[in-house]
């Protein structure tokens with residue numbers, strides 16, 4: 001029994017360490033300019049159902065999914081209950097890292 005608990009605790013530690021790493025991999029400060037140029041059109045005013053930057057209630061359940069999944073949705077595109085977002089917000093020229101940085105910025109501003 002105690003062995004099971006130890007194993008379960010270890011799994012929790014590994015999982016949370018993984019998400020900390022994912023967070024650290026993206027640079028929110030660098031993402032601000034990417035956001036302003038590519039994401040603000042929808043996310044500043046909640047166009048087409050986009051969660052608005054700084055709207056904590058709209059972002060909380062999304063942030064709860066983990067930043068890695070949000071970044072993946074931003075890169076690949078996402079269809080949810082509110083609407084549809086094209087891959088990389090419609091700008092295929094953006095690198096995955098730029099989109100990750102912009103997502104990190106949006107998350108940071110919306111917590």
Ligand code: HEC
Pocket residue numbers: 034035038039040041042043047048049050051062065069070071073074078079080081082083084085086088089090094099102103106
């Ligand atoms: C043309 C409008 C539009 C643009 C431009 C746009 N988005 Fe979105 N985005 C949306 C919509 C609409 C949703 C919500 C879809 C839903 O939940 O139904 C969304 C949702 C999201 C989510 C939440 C995904 C989830 O899992 O809940 C993230 C993160 C996101 N966008 C990041 C970005 C980033 C980063 C950019 C810029 C590179 C960007 N978006 C540009 C329309 C847009």
